[in-house]
């Protein structure tokens with residue numbers, strides 16, 4: 001074969017190999033998108049590999065509500081809270097600039113729900129908008145119980161001392177009526193994995209003004225006392241602290257926070273399903 005023709009032949013072969021490689025990459029990209037892996041890069045970055053939460057029900061409970069401030073008579077009435085009575089609901093905290101906790105919790109719950117649904121979970125919120133009143137704490141707990149939820153996270157942001165920073169998770173202690181005993185162990189486990197995932201995703205420090213290593217254990221919260229499924233409260237930061245507040249008001253930070261909550265729940269459910277052979 002003359003040198004010139006041989007050179008053209010070699011170039012043609014190289015062209016075919018290159019096209020093949022490109023087609024392979026394109027196919028892999030398309031398949032990733034089809035099965036959802038390509039849609040959730042933050043989860044992969046955080047170490048949550050290909051996950052399916054199909055068949056799992058998660059309840060997200062965005063704390064407070066937009067109409068609470070104007071409905072004192074409704075939210076101040078006493079409801080059962082696990083061996084004692086407590087107010088139906090409260091107005092919640094806000095930043096110095098007036099960004100309210102109820103708006104924060106609803107936004108974060110919606111973002112988190114979107115991520116978890118993309119992973120296959122059925123996600124139910126305890127309220128469908130940010131303009132209503134309540135629901136009362138006993139009703140919020142009933143939502144998770146009635147659905148037999150695999151896990152519930154009640155989303156809040158604290159109104160702590162101005163100088164106090166950081167987030168913390170609240171796990172249940174035995175309620176005064178001793179009726180939540182069955183959820184204490186799994187809820188503590190949920191609190192642990194959620195604390196890790198949320199800190200990793202957001203970069204926010206563990207609370208330095210209460211609790212121990214980002215965790216408190218309480219028996220005075222109706223939402224935890226009345227739950228019969230694994231449940232924790234997440235206080236995402238201190239709205240009264242300027243540094244924390246700057247994060248909480250930032251939509252980009254809230255997107256990372258949602259990934260953190262979703263990753264914590266995913267890790268909890270994956271670990272829980274490994275022993276019961278529910279994984280596909």
Ligand SMILES: [Zn+2]
Pocket residue numbers: 063064092093101155156157158
């Ligand atoms: Zn709150």
